[in-house]
Amino acid sequence: MPHKSLAILGVLLAAFPWVSGEYYVNLTSQILIAAIFAASLNLLVGYGGLPSLGHASFLGVSAYFSAWLYLKLGLAHWVTAPAALLGTTLMAGLFGLIALRATGLGFLMLTLALSQVLWGTAYRWVSVTDGDNGLRGLTRPSPFGMNLDDATAFYYFTLAITVAAMWLMAKFVSSPFGAALRGTRDQPRRMAALGHDVWLVRWITFVYAGFWGAVAGLLFVYYNKYIHPSSLSLITSAEGMLSVIAGGSGTLAGPILGAAIIVILKNYVSSYIQYWNMLMGFVFLAIVIFMPQGIVPGVRDWWARRRQ
Amino acid sequence: MQFWVIQTLNSLALGGLLFLLSSGFSLIFGLMRIANLTHGALFMLGAYVGVSILRHIPNLWVAALLGGLVIAALGGLFERLILRRLLGNELGQVLVTLGVAFIIADFCLMVWGGDPIPVPTPPALQEPLTVAGFMFPAYRLVLVAIAIGAAIALYLLMERTRLGAMIRAGVDDMDMARAVGIPVSRLFTTVFCLGAGLAGAGGILGGPMLSAYPGLDADMLPLALIVVILGGVGSLFGAFVGSFIIGFVYTFGIALAPDLAYVILFLPMIFVIAFRPRGLFGRAT
Amino acid sequence: MTPALQIDGLCKSFGGLPAISDVTLAVAPGERRLIIGPNGAGKTTLFNLITGDLARDAGTVSLFGADVTRLAPHQRAHRGLARTYQIITLFAKDTLEHNVLLSLLGLSRVRWKTLAALTRHADLYDEARRVLGLVGLQHLAQRPISEVAYGEKRRVEIAMALAQKPRLLLLDEPLAGLSREERAAMKDLITGIPREVTVVMIEHDMDTALDLAERITVLHYGKIIVEGTRVEVVADPKTREVYLGD
Numbered sequence: 001m002p003h004k005s006l007a008i009l010g011v012l013l014a015a016f017p018w019v020s021g022e023y024y025v026n027l028t029s030q031i032l033i034a035a036i037f038a039a040s041l042n043l044l045v046g047y048g049g050l051p052s053l054g055h056a057s058f059l060g061v062s063a064y065f066s067a068w069l070y071l072k073l074g075l076a077h078w079v080t081a082p083a084a085l086l087g088t089t090l091m092a093g094l095f096g097l098i099a100l101r102a103t104g105l106g107f108l109m110l111t112l113a114l115s116q117v118l119w120g121t122a123y124r125w126v127s128v129t130d131g132d133n134g135l136r137g138l139t140r141p142s143p144f145g146m147n148l149d150d151a152t153a154f155y156y157f158t159l160a161i162t163v164a165a166m167w168l169m170a171k172f173v174s175s176p177f178g179a180a181l182r183g184t185r186d187q188p189r190r191m192a193a194l195g196h197d198v199w200l201v202r203w204i205t206f207v208y209a210g211f212w213g214a215v216a217g218l219l220f221v222y223y224n225k226y227i228h229p230s231s232l233s234l235i236t237s238a239e240g241m242l243s244v245i246a247g248g249s250g251t252l253a254g255p256i257l258g259a260a261i262i263v264i265l266k267n268y269v270s271s272y273i274q275y276w277n278m279l280m281g282f283v284f285l286a287i288v289i290f291m292p293q294g295i296v297p298g299v300r301d302w303w304a305r306r307r308q
Numbered sequence: 309m310q311f312w313v314i315q316t317l318n319s320l321a322l323g324g325l326l327f328l329l330s331s332g333f334s335l336i337f338g339l340m341r342i343a344n345l346t347h348g349a350l351f352m353l354g355a356y357v358g359v360s361i362l363r364h365i366p367n368l369w370v371a372a373l374l375g376g377l378v379i380a381a382l383g384g385l386f387e388r389l390i391l392r393r394l395l396g397n398e399l400g401q402v403l404v405t406l407g408v409a410f411i412i413a414d415f416c417l418m419v420w421g422g423d424p425i426p427v428p429t430p431p432a433l434q435e436p437l438t439v440a441g442f443m444f445p446a447y448r449l450v451l452v453a454i455a456i457g458a459a460i461a462l463y464l465l466m467e468r469t470r471l472g473a474m475i476r477a478g479v480d481d482m483d484m485a486r487a488v489g490i491p492v493s494r495l496f497t498t499v500f501c502l503g504a505g506l507a508g509a510g511g512i513l514g515g516p517m518l519s520a521y522p523g524l525d526a527d528m529l530p531l532a533l534i535v536v537i538l539g540g541v542g543s544l545f546g547a548f549v550g551s552f553i554i555g556f557v558y559t560f561g562i563a564l565a566p567d568l569a570y571v572i573l574f575l576p577m578i579f580v581i582a583f584r585p586r587g588l589f590g591r592a593t
Numbered sequence: 594m595t596p597a598l599q600i601d602g603l604c605k606s607f608g609g610l611p612a613i614s615d616v617t618l619a620v621a622p623g624e625r626r627l628i629i630g631p632n633g634a635g636k637t638t639l640f641n642l643i644t645g646d647l648a649r650d651a652g653t654v655s656l657f658g659a660d661v662t663r664l665a666p667h668q669r670a671h672r673g674l675a676r677t678y679q680i681i682t683l684f685a686k687d688t689l690e691h692n693v694l695l696s697l698l699g700l701s702r703v704r705w706k707t708l709a710a711l712t713r714h715a716d717l718y719d720e721a722r723r724v725l726g727l728v729g730l731q732h733l734a735q736r737p738i739s740e741v742a743y744g745e746k747r748r749v750e751i752a753m754a755l756a757q758k759p760r761l762l763l764l765d766e767p768l769a770g771l772s773r774e775e776r777a778a779m780k781d782l783i784t785g786i787p788r789e790v791t792v793v794m795i796e797h798d799m800d801t802a803l804d805l806a807e808r809i810t811v812l813h814y815g816k817i818i819v820e821g822t823r824v825e826v827v828a829d830p831k832t833r834e835v836y837l838g839d
Contacts, residue, residue: 113534
């Protein structure tokens, strides 16, 4: 994105709480968290050509780990946060070893199976996760003494982290490693013949994506002050995937836009109909069949065709 | 000892149901290269449709047959109207199967409500069989028999019929199959209907054991996935062996260490992935 | 003198059908070797076994005296092996420059950097343009591959391989699909490759390829039928049998 547009966007986002009520500030916080989740998934899907339906694993495990350390061991946030991130990233390393024994659909099925096992475990390992009740009584951290229970304060906290995340992910994709990653997506055999260790490139990307998924998980559990097994479900992973394909997987900005659309839709729709899953299903169908490049290119093309 | 007998029978019965579910999934993946994530939802829809049929025709076998046919038909429609448009777009196909799975799940919620609906065991099979001092729940025995029967029928289909030969050719080498004139698109629809029908019938046949409830799809799909990862894609024998392995691991896991049963499911999968990535009996994907 | 490429008893079968049967050959450093044979003789399979894209059933492959039989393709690239492909496998949506860049990155430590922007590595871009200049395509550096002609794509294939500064270069039908003028240009290009690089080539076009070869290996049904200097092979009656008989 050109620098001027980014600057304008930055100003808008920074000024936002001054002109909106608490509901919209909270909504935007949710969008930012979903944006980190979707953007990290897109590193795998869009840039790596590795479709994953198990991204919820990282969000959920990070959230549960942080919550459990806080509730059961009474540890402070400045300990639980890095611990959760480290633990989840290590898990990502392990999951990557398993999932990357395959590519394409095999990879997809492995990520899905791994994530589903975690989901089922979250329901059943009642002694740790309290099963269907979820873990409640959680708090938000107080970095530098700030009270993040205030919606606006939490928003700025989340915004700062989101900006850092996007900046780092942008650096990642425009780096030599990012170029190699895209190469492995397009011509993996050719890349190997050129000397690139295709498996290692993919594994590193998987772990990196898992790390940012874990970051999204922390923000998620801080925002809700509650975690439930449904956050590890296929639906959560699917919402991330939907954000990626809705916004377009070809760019860094696409998934962010997609996440905004999905979060707004979900919030809006939930007040009118209770069948969000069905709507999500139809949206999946619509995008894959009619606008496979994503809403932005799809709308652009449709507009161009109308003008002719 | 009676405990072990019951758990073994439960394992076998679950394995049988998983076979009905995953054989279709494995065939569809092996032949059409589609990871049909709708499969769990088709199983659940079969259970619910069976429940409705049972309210008018209180015969479980008829309900299973009719229910299976209804789900098969729906599967065929889905394949022809939607999946076919996305030929060659592997990820797109998976995503639409996911979308349809969500649609079916909420549809079932809409029509049949949120409470689990128990499915009565056929009266003839309600009394347990007593053999050598042990009691065997009769229905579970019948389920195992049905699964074995289905396995034999599928085996005969694959090995002794023209349809089976065409399926095997397609699984082996799709381009070659097309080149020798196999009507690939009709074959795809047939196989998808077959897989869907098996899943749907499995849903209602599993009713007396599992009931029909929201979330049945989400409970069954990962099991089917793990069976196919374990047994190898496109291999019916692999689906058979894998189904019973998972049936045992899951049932005994739940009985002996309920908290960690799902983690125990990890282990066969990881073991296989580490040493035989194509599954126990699979071919190259 | 340690051969640049040494193959001993190499065997490969596909589902019972032998594609390569007990092939033993040695290519001296700096040599220009041509591998010919009718379609299905196993030439590309042999290349794939040398690069490691295919796993052999039996036998060994050594590069400059080092046994590379168990090494993965990317590891063999680091030992000085480069290849071109019969079917164009370039990065279609990227520019010529970017394609060569990916080749340069393959052997450079820079490829692991995740924070610095690729575009800041001016030295890599300069080198990419220099390599494109070697094949006469510098003027098209900024064009996407999808927009250049077939003959130019073939030259990019060579550029990608040369960018790796290989010690052993495998050319898989470099003249395929080229017009007469393009073939002459490609021939000049190949002739111009420095002697430090050992070149092994598969080709169908006899007229052009024979001039490029110093020694020739004739493959038929996965076995070596004739091997020797150009003169010897051309004169050998078995060569004619392979192509005209059977």
